[in-house]
Amino acid sequence: MSLVGHLIQVTGPIARMRTVAPVGVLEHVLVGHDRLAAEVISIDHDRATVQIYEETVGLRPGEPVHGTGHPLSVVVGPGLIGQTFDGIQRPLEVVREAQGIYLRRGAAAGLPPRRWRFTPALAVGDVVGPGAVLGSVPETPLVTNRVLVPPTLRGTLVRLAPEGDLDDTDEVACVRDAAGAMHVITLLQRWPVRRARPFRERLEPDRPLITGQRVLDTFFPIVRGGSAALPGPFGAGKTVLQHSLAKWSDAQVIVYVGCGERGNEMAQVLEEFPALVDPRSGRPLMERTILVANTSNMPVAAREASVYTGITMAEYYRDQGYHVALMADSTSRWAEALREIAGRLEEMPAEEGYPAYLPSRLAAFYERAGRVTTLAGDEGSVSVIGAVSPPGGDFTEPVTQHTQRFTRAFWALERELASARHYPAVSWKGSYSFYADNVAAWWRAESGLDWLALRRRAADVLEQDARLEQMVRLVGADALPDRQRWVIDVAALIKEGVLRQNALHEIDAFCSPAKQVRLLSLFVELHDEGASLLELGVPLMQIRERLDRGRLTRLKESVANDAPELIDEVWHETRRELASLRRQAEEQAKGAAA
Template sequence: MKDANRTGRMRDINGPIVTIELPGARSGEQVKLGELGLLGEVISLRGGDAIVQTYESTDGLRPGEPVRGLGRPLSVELGPGLLGGIFDGVQRPLEAIALASGDHIRRGIDLNALDRAREWRFTPNPALEPGARIGGGTLLGTVPETATIEHRVLVPPGIEGELEEIAPAGDYDLEATIARVRDAHGASRRLGLYHRWPVRQPRPYRRRDDGVAPLITGQRVIDTFFPQLKGGKGAVPGPFGAGKTVVQQQIARWSNADIVIYVGCGERGNELVDVLETFPQLDDPYTGRKLMERTLLVANTSNMPVVAREASVYVGLTMAEYYRDMGYDVVMLADSTSRWAEALREVSGRLGQMPVEEGYPAYLASRLAALYERAGRVETFAGASGSVTLIGAVSPPGGDFSEPVTSHTKDIVETFWALSKELADARHYPSIDWVGSFSGHVHTAAEWWHQEIDPNWEQRRTAALALLARDAELSRIVNLVGPEALSDPQRWELEGAALIKEGVLQQSALDDIDTFCSPAKQFALLDLAIEIYRSGESLIRLGVPVSELQNLPLLAKMRRIKSLYSSEELDRIQGFRDEVEEAMEGVRGEYAKQD
């Protein structure tokens, strides 16, 4: 946008919505309001007035105070130094803010997201020489952003022309010029280590690809039963206390993505404090170094201005797309999209827009769809493959999955991990309900499982889900007339389902051994549970009473084995499998003698 630094005045203030007079104002433009310089964004133009949503509290502002247009849309700084950072909803660095203003964010504080004083070791791309044709996505060089992530410095989208010069290897700060390019009009443009990008504009790519590999989270109920592909769209809906935040934190900690972005969007401050204090202490299970070396956090708690909550998700997504363009697999976790939607509802109400379902604006569904559409696996302009996996938590009031945010999200996403208050009350964690959840990626994920782990994966998964469905039917009968009404085969079906639920699906985030489960161990546990059930089923057909099978010590050990042996001790799980076969054959031999 041109004509930056225009001035005007405020006319009316309605909470975070401010009406201003600003000559030449454009929709989406950033403005500074009042003597404090509060940050805002033009969201509507009405005659000669502009309607601004403010990302800070407007308490104390008065009509008539000055307004200044910045001439650019709400944007983020993209460059080395993002990883390991903790930002607020409009990408202000919280650690730098704490040093400048203490425990409370001073209104109007304006700090660069990236440290201008820090120098980075830049190594130019040896394939580039002056005179080469370059364009958006061309690799200029690399910077070691952390010990585990190489930052690939790319030509920003929309810039192309003839390379005039490129800086030699050396240490440069963010303001230094590392390359110059002459465009088609003959103008020379400088390129640095960082650039700005509007958060509401998706970053372009060459083409969209289908997902091919699952996102391994180390959580059995997710990876084995309801898998998510890299580049997929997922949701974790659940009522208060069902464990949404823990599920997302486990995914952030253990997923095999290259980059993790965690956006705390309107959640309680104590939950985000736990994230902010815990994550910097965690070790990366894949590199042995600190997890924050490939993680960045966006923190916008429920007591922060509601409009910044709406912006925080777009800020996180834009940074995710930036690393995707480098060819990395990024997972972004938004906790929660319900709080994001509530911000939309509040702003639309103050604007006087017609409410529809439960007071939400009519454009809720389209905004949600556009948000999730920015996820995906793509081929970048550099020819690399990168992905953004977007997983949003949803907090339906009272656990009502028919409310608008949950129902619209369910129509959009490909993976739906429905959390159950009943399972959480029964201390079954993760409380993902196998009846209400689904994944549209099973067949694609099966190709990976069959090739990398075992060709029987999909068959075992189907058998386990069928057993769990049968368990739901029989449990209703038990609740009505008692277990005595069931036959021995039916009672053994209940026992088999219990082995699946307790020995496979349950997984404690606080268990040092079981907090993460490798794909090989996941299949070993599932296969073992199914094998025990089928062996018992054949014994019951021989006439063995179900009570005798239920008294076998191996059943109790099957429930505990997930916490006894780590993912590196598969041989010991195989040893237990041999014990199971020996015990079952012993029972079979006794009844064969009686016959």
């Protein structure tokens, strides 16, 4: 660390300095006597502008600035999982007080020191390339950390630690490159937050990321390695849904970035998550989760960095062959940080005051999602779900618009649904996913049913219902023919029995794929059966009398995820009821003919 300059002016998170030694753009520097974390954002002759990641109150012109010689980086290594960090990776302490989360000024970034049991996977003399797996340490009962050769290094292993305990800064291996230079590798490594980690090849998505939320998995699926936007007006349920995704989605590692959320919301996460149990392993959820928190009361520049810190950690686990999902809540608060900093820099504003590079920054973030072949030849993925909070719920504003361009699933939350307490308030009219075809084969193999056709038929009922809505408002449902009233009936059953899901219910909070398909199939078959009875001349009233609607719509809560066949049993009973109507109708028809 060396002196690179002195401050000449401080305005909020931005400071200007006079340089006395060479410093690079994007270099990580330490500002003032308190050595506050900062990053150089521009240089003009002997003047440089820095962005400071900590509270700058009390910082004075004349104070020194020290260089670190490297860009703002994340320290990656075993021990990330289970931790809570701020936007530049400083461990957070939670206090149960008003502001919820506490951070010491000038606190060191990185990981608390720990010892790990290392097991080598290679031998001295082996030739290794970028990303090769040197060995592993058991990071948590759910995640084995694979220790990789850094992405830029190739050579011969001249030393490799034997099976045994290591400090995270001890040498794991030493590699001699082609030029004869020696490179020591430790468990902890650095990676610049703003640079995507390399991989061998990008792959087409082929498997859904199961979220356990029926409206998403069934109607608007996301894939492993996919990206989704979650826009919604104030209070529509974005945060609750992001929490559900972090809890239940079937990624192996979760990175949850709370970005500009209120301090008490994040404190709730920090209290709630450690008590949660992973539905698949029965282990504490935190054994596969990393939390990054930059609440609205923390410095704005660290919020800008937090999404990059989060996604760099996500890529680090992807590179070990894991399927990782990252939730960012809310990317609008991140964009506002970008706007505030741009304003301080007196940059020319573009749309609604955001800097002209807003779209390229958003693209650079969502482009880091993907399913890949890693440098070591394994498969890994990063899925990204970004919540967007458009002011006034207006989806035409820039952050929503640009996010929509760079993501392939769009989960629009609707104010009307939320106020009717239909949760999750995901609009079935305003949402879409381009991934349905990618995941159809997986669902077919999983269920033995033509999933694509099934969901199309269900969506068709919902669309017909939406078209009838206007008519119902004008003339009332009773004026419509039975055939159309039946569509409205079934649509109501699908809304209540499939789309609506209670995040707080012990069983319903997560819905397994097998249960989802059976519920969907029940309502689609019910629709067809009813329609065919109506054609035989059975009055709608009689069909309604035979249906226990409450029982059908409560199946989501009454049937456990591991006993989905109970849904089929209920359907068989229902069908027997309807079959008796069919027999009556057929006998009457015969009687009439005779």
